[in-house]
Amino acid sequence: MELPVIDLEPYLDVVSGKYCGDEVLNPQLKTACSEVSRTLKETGALLVKDPRCSAQDNDRFIDMMEKYFEKPDEFKRLQERPHLHYQVGVTPEGIEIPRSLVDGEMQNKLRSLPKESQPLTPSGPDPKWRYMWRVGPRPSTTHFQELNSEPVIPEGFLEWKETMDSWGSKMISAIEAVAEMAAIGFGLPKDAFTALMKNGPHLLAPTGSNLERHGKEGTVFAGYHYDLNFLTIHGRSRFPGLSIWLRNGKKVEVKVPVGCLLIQTGKQIEWLTAGDCIAGMHEVVVTNRTLESIKAASQENRSLWRVSSTLFSHIASDAVLKPLGHFAQSPLADKYPPICAGEFVEQELSVINLKGNRGEL
């Protein structure tokens, strides 16, 4: 299935230019906003093109992360912070546990899916590494201090901070534009979501999967799960493998065109819309398309580490998650009682005995 690609440029031209403040959107832009909210609702995902996030920016980031993940395990483990619950620095492979392994309700749900749409069953923890890097300003006062720790920079990577911060802030800008367009499409004020994202504990959390070691078809890199944050964004990976589940339960493999970004809905947007938009289920598995890319990369002598340039955007920890605007009148609103976003994240993570604020379970 081809997801539509939304070009953010016309919207950005309007909001950053002549209509500051009380924008009057032209009919085409209103249609684009409705397409954003409708696609998020129906598919839990969206492809966008943002002129501020070029394919070259994405390449520069992935090149650096490949160089990092190719380092020996002993080097990478110097960036491991288990006492900080892996909130910053590296998380080695074999630590993250897919929720489908521990959540009985989710296991029942996935058993009810038609055979062709069932996820692959992981046999244990995810065989992928992850690096956690915070992006954006932190709140001066917060009730959730433990979610905010000092960044970790690997030795010898002089470009690390600049590359991480620059790619991270570009992806947040793209998310903000999508969040505004979605708010308009959902019939909410333009800043309904972005006002709550201010000073949120956003995380740039690229993953590294060693396809040389784990490149067998059917290997599950990220077992069937949803993201607990607001919206997740990824640049294009050099190796395909991500599948998403549409609202109707159908499983589809995502193809991200060059120069595009992929957005996925997390649990926090589900809360704010009283389930009108639900958190998208997804998994990352070695498929035959991944095998083709592995073959091509080997022939061209390129890295066999699959890097995902994932960024988890969050609602600020001290902001309250509750159905917004007209969603408060939804018959499902009772399922989404008011809760501080920071408390919500802690609650979700306690399910699998992890702490911190990473975006996925």
Ligand SMILES: [Fe+2]
């Ligand atoms: Fe995820």
